[in-house]
Amino acid sequence: MRRFDYTRAETVHDAVVALAANPDAQLLAGGTNLIDLMKYDVARPGAIIDINRLPLKDIEELPDGGLRIGALVSNSALAYDERVKERFPLLSSAILAGASPQLRNAATTGGNLLQRTRCYYFYDPSTPCNKREPGTGCSAIGGVNRIHAILGASDKCIAVHPSDMCVALAALGATVEVEGPDGNRDIDFADFHRLPGEHPERDNMLQAGEMVIALRIARNHFNRNYTYLKLRDRLSYAFALASVAAAMEVAEGQIVDLRIALGGVAHKPWRDALAEAEFAGREANEATFMQIADRLLSGAEGQGHNDFKIPLAEKAIIRALKQAAAGRPQDQVVKAIQ
């Protein structure tokens, strides 16, 4: 761990100004990821800007019946909020599938979006890693890579985004509200995280000095036929090997509107809106679900240890779609798969 300066921001404006002024600065929210990374000497911020006092802790009603979620709302507060449970139970379920109660109490909405990959090599500063130190190489390629990406990877990085919450947000089509020194802007959730490409050091589309201040989710009809199915190496407290956030509107056995996003398989929550649209009007049955899985995984490629993720993701997609279609969402407490 390196020495750093510590300041506490009292307003969002102060925070973004301070952040913009110092390329070495990082925001501190719940600290459940950043502090770990500092202790491992992976994150070496010269300055910490503590944003925990900022007034971003509310969940507000939007005129259309949607919700606006402040960046500092804790993962627990969000998951257990009555409005969220009723309107966006997929989000609630995805959050509860992740981490542990203690972590969820500390972790924040903004921090969850910005959490970094769990790639073993990223966490070990003595190994080459393009994400940690651009240009040094990717140790995971040809190395221990059972938790790595099968979709959208590049020859520079095969890491996955570890969040569960973000998979649900991708499926629900949230909007990320961002503030920078030059003012506010919105980013579609689908565009917020990026694929590694040539620049795996960049996880997302935030510009220097920008921070997340809130998320907006518009009212939708995905609170009946939805599920979050997470498959992992133990039944709790492990990151997803593959997870599926699925939601649909069904009428007379037909898919009216489909949303499906995958977690644990790519550098960002994996969603293909074009594919979703193609399946509108199709029968909500196993044959269709198999085609959806095929379609989503058409470009999937294993890295060796993680080859199993392809059949695993395929089975998970089919099962999740069955759960969603049947209105039988995965229970996050009962460990039997519904």
Added chain:
Amino acid sequence: MLNESKVVGLPLARIDGPLKVSGKARYAAEHFATDMLFGRVLPATIATGRITDIDVSEAERFPGVVKVYTYKNRPTVAKRESKWKDEVALPGYTMRPLEDDHVQFDGQPIAFVVAENFEAARDAAELIRVRYAAYDPHTDLLQEQANSYEPPVPRMKEFMPPKPRGDAEGAFAQAPHKIAFEYYMEGEHHNPMELFGSTVLWEKDGRLTIHDKTQGPQNSHDYVCNVFGLKPENVVVQNKFVGGAFGQGLRPKYQLFLAVMASLDLRRSVKAEMSRREMFYLTWRPVCLQKVSLAADAEGNLQSIMHHALGGTSRYEDYQENVANWSGMAYKCDNVKISYEIAKLDRSTPGDMRAPGAASGVTALETAMDELAYEVGIDPLELRIRNFIHVDQNQDKELTSKALHACYREAAESFGWANRSHEPRSMKDGNELVGWGMATGFWEAQLSEAEAKVSLSSDGKVVVSAAASDIGTGTYTILNQVAAEAFGVSPQAVTVRIGDSSLPKTSVEGGSWTAASSGSAVQVAARAVVATLLKHAQSMPNSPLADASEDQVEIAEGRLVLQANHQVGVAFADIMEAAGVSEVEEHGKVAPDPATMKKFSAYTHSAVFVEVKVDEELLIPRVTRVVTAVAAGRILNPKTARSQILGGVVMGVGMALHEEGMVDHRTGRVMNHNLAEYHVPAHADIEDLEVIFVKEDDDKVSPIGVKGLGEIGIVGVAAAVSNAIFHATGKRIRHFPMTIDKLLAEPDRH
């Protein structure tokens, strides 16, 4: 044997429990002194090679840093290898921290930063620049098979394979039913909650009081004295509370050496604690490749057993454990061939981890037995019962006891085994396939040399002292119970002093022998106290006990009385007064009895029954039920005993499904060195666990009839889980842990 129990056998809550849950129990790194220094290790980041340059200048300049040690400036310490050999050292060359520029394993300590505070030491360590000439690491056991060898110097003669008996190959060739498979176990890491730490309190007169995380305070004491040339009376090592160890604390760890080294050099108190990451670098359950061949006749009677095991070790020591010998004693069979080899890897030396050897070897044997049961077409439990044996064929000895039939019967009944259908994939619950599997567990019942001191004061207070350790197993509580029982006093009247090298000699706390050994020593010492009291009583005028002999008296309700007639006796306070003493203190000592050992073998046994549910499509397994029945002689305290078994079962589930150190063989480094990525079972992975202790009287295994419980709980669990998964899915996974990738890759065999 003890008399009719009053305190022994009661489910007493552990007496150190309140201290632990209220934070008052101080662990090794929780002791402080004013003016104390803090040390931090820099681990190597290559598995094999040389340090070509190590630049500590920036670290030395860091505010608060007092000194940075590397191989270049390590103070002089013992040269002769014999000085470095601890009580449980291995054949080979003991690792000497900061010895020279060689790196022999990932994580080897290559620098030790000492600073005025922990943060400075930690942060400065990251400023050390190291350049290496790295060699190609060889860390993959499967690639090193050609370089395997039989250990030239056996660690213990008991670990050497028994001589072959009969004609295993010939019998195998002729038998109508046979199986032969390879089983592979990945390396595991102990990860007790408490990190290794040593607090060395330095006193001006040169004395050291050391709080060390260890399973043997006297082992650490002797090591420190030998390596640094200190007078034994000037060093005390304490380990009053140990936050788990599982075998990782049997041998002194490098932080002990480094903290003492710095303390002597700087003439200050020094504390050093490992990081969680360092816990992955040394002492681990070795990777193990086994081949088991079994053959049976048409009725399932075993005709041939062949078991070959290959374990990993380091370049510098030959770690050995008893992996395969179990196959020669477990079942009746006259044609047996067992072999054991090790292969050098560029890794740190493995070490004993809960049921070392048996946890791996019995997993292979018991999975193979299940395979054989299906090959023959009989019930897996029935196969074991048919091949039951009442003697130890390996050593051609009788057994002190073996209530394994009762284990099978009681566990099977509680589990409902009779309702099992034989065919794989034949039981279902909703979306899930249900599988029931079982296995037998074996562990040796050992008595080690142990001494204890017991004193009884005239006001009825009892003090027990021994250099034993309570590594979370309940030693404090059971020694209390044995003493309370011996004097007929309540547990509140007894104080147990353990975890201190200056107390009566005791072996390291390992092998599940502490309860039997120290418990017996306490019992012997207590009997000696009674004998002394009797002597004093007999010199009193008109003593009613004048004609009594030692074995005719006991203590009851504050009086020394005739066992046959409690009316006849004298208050022990009066005896002491008459003798002019305020307390009576005696020593007790036990050691294995050579005559008994010549004739008898002693083992602990268990039967483990497991239910798994596996989603039919997704193949995610869940262990929903485990029933374990254990025959371990006398149970001193069913509560602490049950906890030992529960812990072992949970660890067995981890071995079956989760635990695995993932090594990048290109660099020879463990990559998942933290508890987020090295998985042990979480709460959700553990459901109903039931523990049954069957009645087993054994008057030979130890003076108090105890066999020990620390390790038997894990043995057989992984096999029972694997057998249950086979029963559920028809998939036989022979590579542990049985993670989802292996289940997906495996075709259905039925």
